[in-house]
Amino acid sequence: MTVGFTVLRILLRCFLVSISCSGVLAQSLADSTEDQIWPEADVHLEFPSHLRLLAFSGVEQGIDYPYQQWYSAVGLGRQFKRITLPHRVNIDPDKEFRFLLAGGYEFLRTIQSGKVKNEDRLAIEMTFSSRLPAEFLVQDRNRVEFRWINGTYSTRYRNRLLLQRDFLVHGFRFSPYGYVEAFYDISKASWNEEWYTGGIQWPYRHIFMLDTYYQRQNCPTCNPAYWNMAGLTLNFYFGNVK
DSSP, X not given: OHHHHHHHHHHHHHHXXXXXXXXXXXXXXXXXXXXXXXXXXEEEEEEGGGEEEEEEEEEEEEESSSEEEEEEEEEEEEEEEEOOSOOOOOSXXXXXXXXXXXXXXXXXXXXXTTEEEEEEEEEEEEEEEEEOXXXXXXXXXXXXXXXXXXTEEEEEEEEEEEEEEOEEETTEEEEEEEEEEEEEETTTTEEEEEEEEEEEEEEETTTEEEEEEEEEEEOTTSSSSEEEEEEEEEEEEESOOO
Protein backbone atom coordinates (compact mmCIF):
# COMPACT_ATOMS: atom_id res chain seq x y z
CA MET A 1 0.00 0.00 0.00
CA THR A 2 2.77 2.47 0.99
CA VAL A 3 4.71 1.85 -2.24
CA GLY A 4 1.58 2.31 -4.33
CA PHE A 5 0.63 5.61 -2.73
CA THR A 6 4.22 6.86 -3.01
CA VAL A 7 4.18 6.16 -6.75
CA LEU A 8 0.78 7.83 -7.03
CA ARG A 9 2.02 10.98 -5.26
CA ILE A 10 5.04 11.20 -7.56
CA LEU A 11 2.93 10.81 -10.70
CA LEU A 12 0.32 13.28 -9.49
CA ARG A 13 3.02 15.86 -8.67
CA CYS A 14 4.45 15.51 -12.17
CA PHE A 15 0.94 15.84 -13.59
CA LEU A 16 0.19 19.00 -11.57
CA VAL A 17 3.55 20.57 -12.43
CA SER A 18 2.85 19.98 -16.12
CA ILE A 19 -0.57 21.61 -15.82
CA SER A 20 0.88 24.56 -13.89
CA CYS A 21 3.55 25.14 -16.51
CA SER A 22 0.98 24.97 -19.31
CA GLY A 23 -1.25 27.36 -17.37
CA VAL A 24 1.51 29.97 -17.10
CA LEU A 25 2.15 29.74 -20.82
CA ALA A 26 -1.55 29.91 -21.61
CA GLN A 27 -2.05 32.98 -19.44
CA SER A 28 0.30 34.95 -21.66
CA LEU A 29 -1.87 34.05 -24.65
CA ALA A 30 -5.27 34.26 -22.97
CA ASP A 31 -6.89 35.76 -26.06
CA SER A 32 -6.29 32.47 -27.95
CA THR A 33 -7.93 30.28 -25.28
CA GLU A 34 -11.45 28.99 -25.97
CA ASP A 35 -13.96 26.71 -24.23
CA GLN A 36 -15.48 23.55 -25.65
CA ILE A 37 -17.87 20.72 -24.84
CA TRP A 38 -17.30 17.18 -26.09
CA PRO A 39 -20.19 14.64 -25.93
CA GLU A 40 -19.46 11.13 -27.25
CA ALA A 41 -20.97 7.64 -27.34
CA ASP A 42 -18.86 4.44 -27.48
CA VAL A 43 -19.91 0.84 -28.13
CA HIS A 44 -17.57 -1.99 -27.05
CA LEU A 45 -18.17 -5.50 -28.39
CA GLU A 46 -16.17 -8.34 -26.83
CA PHE A 47 -15.67 -11.52 -28.91
CA PRO A 48 -14.09 -14.91 -28.12
CA SER A 49 -10.30 -15.29 -28.36
CA HIS A 50 -9.83 -11.85 -26.72
CA LEU A 51 -10.93 -9.89 -29.78
CA ARG A 52 -12.85 -6.65 -29.35
CA LEU A 53 -14.60 -4.19 -31.63
CA LEU A 54 -14.87 -0.51 -30.71
CA ALA A 55 -17.12 1.99 -32.48
CA PHE A 56 -17.65 5.57 -31.37
CA SER A 57 -19.07 8.86 -32.55
CA GLY A 58 -19.10 12.35 -31.09
CA VAL A 59 -19.00 16.08 -31.60
CA GLU A 60 -16.70 18.87 -30.43
CA GLN A 61 -18.58 22.13 -30.03
CA GLY A 62 -16.95 25.48 -29.33
CA ILE A 63 -18.65 27.77 -26.81
CA ASP A 64 -18.82 31.39 -28.03
CA TYR A 65 -16.44 30.40 -30.82
CA PRO A 66 -17.28 29.27 -34.41
CA TYR A 67 -15.92 25.72 -34.17
CA GLN A 68 -17.66 22.36 -34.58
CA GLN A 69 -16.29 18.91 -35.35
CA TRP A 70 -18.15 15.66 -36.00
CA TYR A 71 -16.28 12.38 -35.92
CA SER A 72 -16.97 8.64 -36.14
CA ALA A 73 -14.63 5.66 -35.92
CA VAL A 74 -14.46 1.88 -35.82
CA GLY A 75 -11.55 -0.31 -34.74
CA LEU A 76 -10.60 -3.91 -34.00
CA GLY A 77 -8.27 -4.97 -31.20
CA ARG A 78 -6.59 -8.10 -29.85
CA GLN A 79 -5.88 -8.47 -26.11
CA PHE A 80 -2.88 -10.42 -24.79
CA LYS A 81 -1.94 -11.82 -21.38
CA ARG A 82 -4.54 -11.16 -18.69
CA ILE A 83 -3.41 -9.24 -15.57
CA THR A 84 -3.35 -11.68 -12.64
CA LEU A 85 -2.42 -9.36 -9.76
CA PRO A 86 -5.47 -9.22 -7.41
CA HIS A 87 -7.60 -6.10 -8.03
CA ARG A 88 -11.16 -4.97 -8.66
CA VAL A 89 -12.07 -5.97 -12.19
CA ASN A 90 -12.67 -2.95 -14.43
CA ILE A 91 -15.75 -2.80 -16.64
CA ASP A 92 -13.48 -2.14 -19.64
CA PRO A 93 -11.94 -5.47 -20.75
CA ASP A 94 -9.00 -3.67 -22.38
CA LYS A 95 -7.81 -2.71 -18.89
CA GLU A 96 -7.66 -6.34 -17.79
CA PHE A 97 -4.84 -7.31 -20.17
CA ARG A 98 -1.16 -6.42 -20.23
CA PHE A 99 -1.00 -5.68 -23.95
CA LEU A 100 -3.47 -4.51 -26.60
CA LEU A 101 -2.80 -4.30 -30.33
CA ALA A 102 -5.46 -2.39 -32.25
CA GLY A 103 -6.14 -0.59 -35.51
CA GLY A 104 -9.01 1.31 -37.06
CA TYR A 105 -10.44 4.04 -39.25
CA GLU A 106 -11.79 7.46 -38.25
CA PHE A 107 -13.52 10.20 -40.24
CA LEU A 108 -13.66 13.80 -39.02
CA ARG A 109 -15.41 16.85 -40.44
CA THR A 110 -14.52 20.25 -38.99
CA ILE A 111 -16.31 23.55 -39.57
CA GLN A 112 -14.40 26.56 -38.29
CA SER A 113 -15.31 30.15 -39.13
CA GLY A 114 -17.25 28.94 -42.18
CA LYS A 115 -14.44 26.77 -43.56
CA VAL A 116 -14.90 22.99 -43.92
CA LYS A 117 -12.10 20.47 -43.37
CA ASN A 118 -12.44 16.72 -43.92
CA GLU A 119 -9.98 14.22 -42.48
CA ASP A 120 -9.60 10.47 -43.11
CA ARG A 121 -7.47 8.76 -40.50
CA LEU A 122 -6.01 5.25 -40.23
CA ALA A 123 -4.49 4.39 -36.86
CA ILE A 124 -2.41 1.62 -35.30
CA GLU A 125 -1.84 1.51 -31.56
CA MET A 126 -0.14 -0.57 -28.89
CA THR A 127 -1.17 -0.24 -25.25
CA PHE A 128 0.85 -1.60 -22.32
CA SER A 129 -0.94 -2.00 -18.97
CA SER A 130 0.22 -2.99 -15.53
CA ARG A 131 -1.13 -3.03 -11.97
CA LEU A 132 0.84 -1.35 -9.22
CA PRO A 133 0.47 -2.07 -5.50
CA ALA A 134 -2.75 -0.66 -4.01
CA GLU A 135 -4.56 -1.64 -7.23
CA PHE A 136 -3.44 1.34 -9.31
CA LEU A 137 -3.56 0.85 -13.06
CA VAL A 138 -0.90 2.36 -15.32
CA GLN A 139 -1.33 2.40 -19.11
CA ASP A 140 1.07 3.54 -21.80
CA ARG A 141 -0.61 3.91 -25.20
CA ASN A 142 1.48 4.42 -28.35
CA ARG A 143 -0.50 5.43 -31.43
CA VAL A 144 0.52 6.20 -35.02
CA GLU A 145 -1.98 8.02 -37.24
CA PHE A 146 -1.89 8.13 -41.05
CA ARG A 147 -3.93 11.22 -41.96
CA TRP A 148 -5.38 12.71 -45.13
CA ILE A 149 -6.63 16.25 -44.42
CA ASN A 150 -8.50 17.60 -47.47
CA GLY A 151 -6.38 15.22 -49.53
CA THR A 152 -3.03 16.25 -48.01
CA TYR A 153 -1.16 13.43 -46.28
CA SER A 154 0.57 13.66 -42.89
CA THR A 155 1.66 11.29 -40.12
CA ARG A 156 1.41 11.79 -36.38
CA TYR A 157 2.55 9.89 -33.28
CA ARG A 158 0.71 10.11 -29.96
CA ASN A 159 1.82 8.86 -26.55
CA ARG A 160 -0.60 8.72 -23.60
CA LEU A 161 0.32 7.85 -20.01
CA LEU A 162 -2.68 7.11 -17.78
CA LEU A 163 -3.07 6.45 -14.06
CA GLN A 164 -6.35 5.12 -12.64
CA ARG A 165 -7.81 3.38 -9.60
CA ASP A 166 -11.16 1.64 -9.07
CA PHE A 167 -12.96 2.33 -5.79
CA LEU A 168 -15.89 0.59 -4.11
CA VAL A 169 -17.53 2.60 -1.31
CA HIS A 170 -20.68 1.21 0.32
CA GLY A 171 -21.45 -0.74 -2.85
CA PHE A 172 -20.92 2.31 -5.09
CA ARG A 173 -18.18 2.08 -7.74
CA PHE A 174 -16.24 4.92 -9.33
CA SER A 175 -12.82 5.26 -10.98
CA PRO A 176 -10.85 8.54 -10.84
CA TYR A 177 -8.10 8.88 -13.44
CA GLY A 178 -5.67 11.28 -15.02
CA TYR A 179 -3.53 11.19 -18.13
CA VAL A 180 -1.07 13.22 -20.14
CA GLU A 181 -0.91 12.81 -23.93
CA ALA A 182 1.78 14.27 -26.20
CA PHE A 183 1.60 14.60 -30.00
CA TYR A 184 4.57 14.41 -32.36
CA ASP A 185 4.12 15.71 -35.93
CA ILE A 186 6.41 13.48 -37.97
CA SER A 187 6.31 15.68 -41.09
CA LYS A 188 7.44 18.72 -39.04
CA ALA A 189 9.68 16.70 -36.69
CA SER A 190 8.30 18.44 -33.62
CA TRP A 191 6.20 17.87 -30.49
CA ASN A 192 3.44 20.41 -31.07
CA GLU A 193 0.45 19.43 -28.93
CA GLU A 194 -0.33 18.21 -25.38
CA TRP A 195 -3.54 17.12 -23.62
CA TYR A 196 -3.89 17.13 -19.82
CA THR A 197 -6.97 15.26 -18.63
CA GLY A 198 -8.56 14.41 -15.30
CA GLY A 199 -11.89 12.69 -14.78
CA ILE A 200 -14.06 10.11 -13.06
CA GLN A 201 -15.70 7.05 -14.60
CA TRP A 202 -19.04 5.87 -13.18
CA PRO A 203 -19.69 2.20 -14.10
CA TYR A 204 -23.04 0.48 -13.78
CA ARG A 205 -22.75 -3.31 -13.48
CA HIS A 206 -20.91 -4.61 -16.57
CA ILE A 207 -22.96 -3.00 -19.32
CA PHE A 208 -22.71 0.78 -19.00
CA MET A 209 -20.26 3.46 -17.88
CA LEU A 210 -20.49 7.25 -17.77
CA ASP A 211 -17.16 9.05 -18.18
CA THR A 212 -17.00 12.69 -17.05
CA TYR A 213 -13.78 14.66 -17.42
CA TYR A 214 -12.00 17.98 -17.92
CA GLN A 215 -9.29 18.38 -20.55
CA ARG A 216 -6.76 21.09 -21.29
CA GLN A 217 -5.48 21.09 -24.86
CA ASN A 218 -2.31 23.02 -25.74
CA CYS A 219 -1.27 23.42 -29.39
CA PRO A 220 0.77 26.62 -30.06
CA THR A 221 0.71 25.94 -33.83
CA CYS A 222 -3.11 25.63 -33.93
CA ASN A 223 -5.84 28.26 -34.06
CA PRO A 224 -7.01 28.65 -31.37
CA ALA A 225 -3.89 27.54 -29.55
CA TYR A 226 -5.59 26.50 -26.30
CA TRP A 227 -8.85 24.76 -25.37
CA ASN A 228 -10.53 24.24 -22.02
CA MET A 229 -12.86 21.32 -22.61
CA ALA A 230 -15.56 19.56 -20.58
CA GLY A 231 -16.34 16.07 -21.84
CA LEU A 232 -18.95 13.37 -21.30
CA THR A 233 -18.79 9.90 -22.84
CA LEU A 234 -21.45 7.18 -22.70
CA ASN A 235 -19.87 3.70 -22.90
CA PHE A 236 -21.86 0.54 -23.64
CA TYR A 237 -20.31 -2.93 -23.21
CA PHE A 238 -21.58 -6.14 -24.77
CA GLY A 239 -20.22 -9.65 -24.38
CA ASN A 240 -17.39 -8.70 -22.01
CA VAL A 241 -16.03 -11.29 -19.60
CA LYS A 242 -16.77 -10.54 -15.94
